[in-house]
Amino acid sequence: MLGKNIIISIDDFGIGQKANKNFLELLKMGKIDRVAVMANGQISESEARALLASDAKLDIHLDFQGEIKQERKLKEGFLKRGFLFFTKYIFNFSQENARVEKVWEKQIKDFQKIFGKIPDGLNSHQHLHFFPAYFKIALKLARKYQIKFIRFGKEPSRKMDGVALLLDIMRRIDIIGFKKTSLATADLLISFDWIKNFKKFQESLPEGKTAEVIFHPERDEEFIFLQEIISQE
Helix, strand or coil: CCCCEEEEEEEEEECCHHHHHHHHHHHHHHCEEEEEEECCCCCCCCHHHHHEEEEEEEEEEEEECCCCCCCCCCCCHHHHHHHHHHHHHHHHHHCCHHHHHHHHHHHHHHHHHHCCCCCCEEEEEEEEHCCHHHHHHHHHHHCCCCCCCCCCCCCCCCCCCHHHHHEEEEEHHHHHCCCCCCCECEEEEEHHCCCCHHHHHHHHEEEEEEEEEEEEECCCCHHHHHHHHHHHH
């Protein structure tokens, strides 16, 4: 069962036809709180209308690496995930921030053209906006376009996953800038990848705390899991 303290976010709308089809099926079932949309992805007019007709918040899912792939494993080992993510961090840190800002702002404008509105929230592919240099850009764009919500989390997740640990480290730096804004965010940010037992995870959530849980419905395992848990409501 999904509690009120769980924010269900589904990532990568626009990454491919299979993902879009799975997204729309889940949205018909209700209980999806937020949809992360790739404005530079594959989105038809009918799909855009279906998203707008849903009750879900529509967030911009920023990207700039051009490494969008629909096929991914549900889970990978701690060392592999940590190493790959750290490698991306070193690579991305050397990129010119002005280019990132230009690409991201264009994607926000593309989102506006597709949906006729500004995004309800902001996040990014592979958590790129957590990198401190890019987090400043994300905050700048959120302020400029009056975006109200950011995927961040007020508290560290404390999950023993390579990506989660690196995000928690970067959050300690980013939190200084975040506190100067009026942006809304969940208390905790959790990826379904990091959860071994969803029921135990729900039971362990502190009372009064909200957790944004990220799912990738292009993965069959996660699509089926969401269908099952939503049907129990």
